[in-house]
Amino acid sequence: MSDILIYGAYGYSGRLIAEAAVARGMRPVLAGRDATRTAALAHELGLPFRSFALEQPSQVDQGLQGIAVVLHCAGPFSATAAPMLDGCLRARAHYLDICGEYQVIEAVAARDAALREAGIMAMCGVGMDVVPTDCLAAHMRRRMPGAVRLDIYIRALEQLSPGTATTMIEGMGLPNVVRAGGQLVERTAGADRRKVPFPDRTVSMVSVPWGDIATAWRTTGIADIAVHMSLLPGAPIMVALSRYGRSLQQSAPVQRALKALVRRFVTGPGAGQREAGRCEFIAEARDAQGKLCRSYLATREGYALTVDSACAIAARVLAGQARPGFQTPGGLFGADFVLELPGSERRDLV
Structure with a gap:
């Protein structure tokens, strides 16, 4: 074959x-x-x-x-x-x-x-999802073999494809999830917000249940892992709303209506946007003594x-x-x- x-x-x-x-x-x-x-x-x-x-x-x-x-x-x-x-x-x-x-x-x-x-x-x-962050996690493990905590910061996806937008709609109203002690643990959505310094400016970020809490754990064996995403325009309102009305946001009529809007209006970034865009990632690893390692990765735009x-x-x-x-x-x-x-x-x- x-x-x-x-x-x-x-x-x-x-x-x-x-x-x-x-x-x-x-x-x-x-x-x-x-x-x-x-x-x-x-x-x-x-x-x-x-x-x-x-x-x-x-x-x-x-x-x-x-x-x-x-x-x-x-x-x-x-x-x-x-x-x-x-x-x-x-x-x-x-x-x-x-x-x-x-x-x-x-x-x-x-x-x-x-x-x-x-x-x-x-x-x-x-x-x-999830090549750059998984490779960065492996790099942090290589730099700090005794790491016990890993935080991954993602500055990307400023314009979404229909598929990504649909996935985000499916997650509305659901709690945040992190890896703690090797286990998946729920946290209050939007509760962990941070200001993270990137090379050009400080970026507002919020912890999200990204795929790395599954992949990076298997790649590195690090017991505590959290992923943080840059806040897109309108995201603070969405994060605040996600704490309330879970049953409404997850209801079939609301999900169907929002996904219909995605199919009608969301087209994804064009060729020029894909070519000009960039993604940035920062990973921080800490060992049991509190020693910190920090690395930065930049790539092409996410869909490219x-x-x-x-x-x-x-x-x-x-x-x-x-x-x-x-x-x-x-x-x-x-x-x-x-x-x-x-x-x-x-x-x-x-």
Whole structure:
């Protein structure tokens, strides 16, 4: 088997990845549930395609025949990751996705024994979620092997894709979650706010339940991990509202209405914005004596980074650089993998 299949290829990120894969000399099979949209993109790029939904295992099995690697780009991953992973296990195809939801990552990681038995690998977050932060976490572990706490600060995603916006809507009204003592622990949403100095200015940030509380823990073994995100315009109001009315915000009518608005109005950053934008990350590690290490990472804009890293990881896996079981980007490819991506630079601050 030598083929890679991109599922959700006509979505915002999926299309960008498919176009970039072709530019890099790859010939992926494009796939998605909408046959018309999948066929149109495949015709445009001169690629083979398949159309199948994920609800019926028999359709998934047929869709994955002859496939060695699946790059899953169709969210919401809370609904799509499990059936696609099940299909990969049956087909013995490696599973990659661009998911950043810690709940999904934990669920995929829980299948580690089944993955090893099948001789395949699963890796979540092969894009902006969570390649740069996971590689930075691995770097901090390398700098401070005795670290007991890790804080990751993310300044990125100033304009969202439809998929990312939908994921954020699904998280409305839910508590923050951190890793404490090696366990996932709920915290009050919006309670942990900080002013964090970046090279050009101090940035307001809030702790969020990002995927690194699942991935960085497995990459580093550090028991206490929290992730903090820069506050976008209007975010303080949203954070304050998230403490109240959880049942209302999570109700089906509200979720449907907000997701309909996303489908209508959210298009994601254009080519110029992707090319001009930047993402910045700071990681702080502390040991039991309170000693601090601090490092800074800058990369291309988040969706541009997702394209670069997803294509690079897919190519590596196709070339045989896979390890059976659940793996993380920094754990398998190392702390310096992110520096191989265009536009990435890292420096140690303390």
